[in-house]
Amino acid sequence: GGLWAAGDAMRSAEVEAITRDMKLVANADLNVDGDGTPEEVFFFKDGTNGGGFYAVRTKGKLLKQVACVYLEGHTPTEATVAGKDLTLTLEKEEKPLTLTMGKDVGITGGEGDPFADPKIVASSSLKGADHAPGNVFDGDLGTSWSEGKDGTGIGETLSVEFRKPAAVGLMGVFNGRGTNAKDFKDVNRVRKAVVEVSTPSNVGDSSANLDFADLGIDSGGHKVEASFNNRPEFRWFRVTEEDVLRLTIHVESVFLGDRKDDTHISEVAFCQMLADTKVKQLLKRKRPAAAKP
Numbered sequence: 001g002g003l004w005a006a007g008d009a010m011r012s013a014e015v016e017a018i019t020r021d022m023k024l025v026a027n028a029d030l031n032v033d034g035d036g037t038p039e040e041v042f043f044f045k046d047g048t049n050g051g052g053f054y055a056v057r058t059k060g061k062l063l064k065q066v067a068c069v070y071l072e073g074h075t076p077t078e079a080t081v082a083g084k085d086l087t088l089t090l091e092k093e094e095k096p097l098t099l100t101m102g103k104d105v106g107i108t109g110g111e112g113d114p115f116a117d118p119k120i121v122a123s124s125s126l127k128g129a130d131h132a133p134g135n136v137f138d139g140d141l142g143t144s145w146s147e148g149k150d151g152t153g154i155g156e157t158l159s160v161e162f163r164k165p166a167a168v169g170l171m172g173v174f175n176g177r178g179t180n181a182k183d184f185k186d187v188n189r190v191r192k193a194v195v196e197v198s199t200p201s202n203v204g205d206s207s208a209n210l211d212f213a214d215l216g217i218d219s220g221g222h223k224v225e226a227s228f229n230n231r232p233e234f235r236w237f238r239v240t241e242e243d244v245l246r247l248t249i250h251v252e253s254v255f256l257g258d259r260k261d262d263t264h265i266s267e268v269a270f271c272q273m274l275a276d277t278k279v280k281q282l283l284k285r286k287r288p289a290a291a292k293p
Contacts (some may be wrong), residue, residue: 015042017172017234018054022046025077030055032067033107034084039066043076045091046238051075052169052271053088064139065108067101068271070169072240074279095283104282105272109139114166115270123157124148126262133158136268141178144266146187152256153188153263158249160268165243169273171195172236173249175228178266184232188263191230191253197222197239198246230255234267242275 018024022044029038032055045051052070076088076097087098102111109116122133126148135143136158147156176189202222226237226249239247254263274282 015040015054015056017236018042018044021236022051025051025075028078030079030081030086032081032086032101033110034101041079043078045075048238049073049075050169050238050240051091053079054271065269067105067107068170068269069099069105070240070271070273071097071279072169072273073276093283097279097283098285098287099282105274114164114272115162117163119161119163120145121159121161122147123155131262131264136160136265139267141174141266144177144264146262146264147251148262152254152261153190153251154254156251156263158265159246160248161246162244165200165245166270167242167273167275167278168197168239168244168247168270170236170271171224171239171247172234172267172269172271173226173228173265174232174234174267175265176232176255177264178232181232185257186259187257188254188261189230189257190226190228190249190251190263190265191255192228193226193252194250195224195226195237195239196248196250197224197241197244198248199241199243200245201243203245234269236271240273242273 025043025045027042030041031038039055039057041053041055043053050070050072053076054068055066057064057066075091077091079086079088084101085098086101087096089096099105101107106112106114120133120137122145124147125131125133126146131146133145136145145158147153149156177183177187222241224237224239228235251263
């Protein structure tokens with residue numbers, strides 16, 4: 001109960017994280033997924049001239065991400081909605097940017113979602129369905145993945161593989177167990193991790209059956225350093241890569257639990273990226289004129 005009821009935790013955790021790890025520009029109630037019910041939309045910017053919007057709705061006790069879009073090199077400050085079209089006012093751009101939801105960008109768990117049904121695998125898992133890797137992508141902080149190796153969990157990995165290459169702006173991680181503050185302290189949680197970003201250019205060419213790892217080439221890929229605070233919260237990290245096949249979290253160090261030695265991760269989330277070149281293309285796109293009444 002209290003602050004850590006599932007919905008409240010998700011609400012405070014994800015929204016608080018966007019406002020803490022990014023800079024909140026504005027927020028508004030807009031129906032971005034076309035279902036007739038407005039969502040709460042937060043417009044944010046980061047420290048690199050990039051920004052985006054994050055739309056959530058409260059569903060029963062859970063807070064559900066409806067859309068998260070990161071614009072490389074652009075910051076949206078407000079928006080209007082007409083049907084499935086979301087028109088964003090961008091800082092430093094005279095023209096507004098119109099996105100057709102479900103087509104130009106995906107709706108989380110719905111039409112055009114580039115992150116739908118990923119394959120989630122871990123180097124090890126504690127026995128029992130309660131600790132399966134898939135728990136990190138079920139929208140529920142009450143479930144988590146836990147590594148199952150002897151020891152503290154350092155060196156263990158959790159990887160999320162998309163069905164086709166996806167443009168990832170941000171990756172969000174809720175570290176540790178998210179059920180309540182006591183459970184969080186009872187088990188290990190990640191202190192530092194490296195997120196390895198795999199793209200066709202650093203993994204090899206699957207169509208040519210060419211895997212760099214098999215050839216002994218360490219392509220390295222793009223790595224994101226992720227460090228966590230010792231408290232139950234969501235953190236967002238910048239990935240900003242266009243053709244992501246897979247993201248792998250490598251546990252580098254942990255905070256030790258009061259009672260158990262297993263390292264947990266509760267949830268991961270993603271924010272789709274529109275690269276600067278794509279934003280510029282969309283700004284140039286001719287929109288059909290509205291039919292006269």
